[in-house]
Amino acid sequence: MDYKATEPANDQRQQELPRAHRIAVVGAGQVGSTFAYALLTSGLVGELVLIDVNRSRAEGEAMDLSHAVPLSNPMRIWAGDYADCAGADVTVISAGTAQRPGEARLELLKRNAKIFRDIVPHIVEHNRTGILLIATNPVDILSYVAWKESGLPAARVIGSGTVLDTARFRYLLGQHLGVDSRNVHAHIIGEHGDSEVPVWSMANITGIGLESYCRNHGCDLGPEAREDIFARTRD
Structure with a gap:
């Protein structure tokens, strides 16, 4: 007897696995790496990419976090570049310089605004559909800078605020x-x-x-x- 393979009924077909949600973190310093660790323990997303001007730092943080996966939640973690922002649901910007002793906030703003004017265009070149979450100080003004530089709708550029x-x-x-x-x-x-x-x-x-x-x-x-x-x- 010949047997003919038939496709299973629609309700029997295995559903395609949903796309893993991705978060990109630009700036793997104390704020960025702490955020990444909290994200790992939350189990909210399946992919996390760390991007930093110091590639070695991003790779080290990604390696440490990856080694914690067996004791936490499943997540793909790697050090990448701006192209990896493509498909990210949220891109967190924590890159910038810290305020120096005795430094006026205006001087800090000038230095970090310059950094943002370099970072943000690279992000939106690869991703114009996600959300930008700003965590660099002075956060309120830099959120405005990120909005103007990105050209994204204001509702998709969010500062950590208060x-x-x-x-x-x-x-x-x-x-x-x-x-x-x-x-x-x-x-x-x-x-x-x-x-x-x-x-x-x-x-x-x-x-x-x-x-x-x-x-x-x-x-x-x-x-x-x-x-x-x-x-x-x-x-």
Whole structure:
């Protein structure tokens, strides 16, 4: 008897595996490498490429992260170049120079804006569909520089803003009040820098306003304590 191979019914066909989500990180210094490690432990994406002007640094970080894969989540990690930004859902820019002791923010801006004007065109040459996430200081102005240099819609160029400040603010409040900082709900708004603003009126502990919480628990959160917490948040 002859047997004729037939295709399985549509509902029996093995579905094609979805494309692995890719994140590109430009700048493999302390911020970029820490972000990459957090991304590895999150298990959110399947591909991570590190790009740095110092190729050896990117290769070393990629190797270290790859060696952690057996103890974490499956992920393809490598050191690449700007062409590897193609297909990336998000490209994180953490490249730049740190502020020197006594250096004005304007001088830092000039140096990092120059770096961005070199980096961003290389990224968008290979990827005009992904999101740019900016984490280099001064982040608010550099997010604007990245937007103008990229020509991308404003909604696809995002700065980290005051996320770090808000996290630090919540931690310090929790530490001062003796509560788990995950139960502290408070925000820093405005610029990531000297002009940022703590929104004390909206801060609460699991929905209980700070004044009510402190009154009920005998906490000291007067003007001096608030100024100290905000100063440590900002500085």
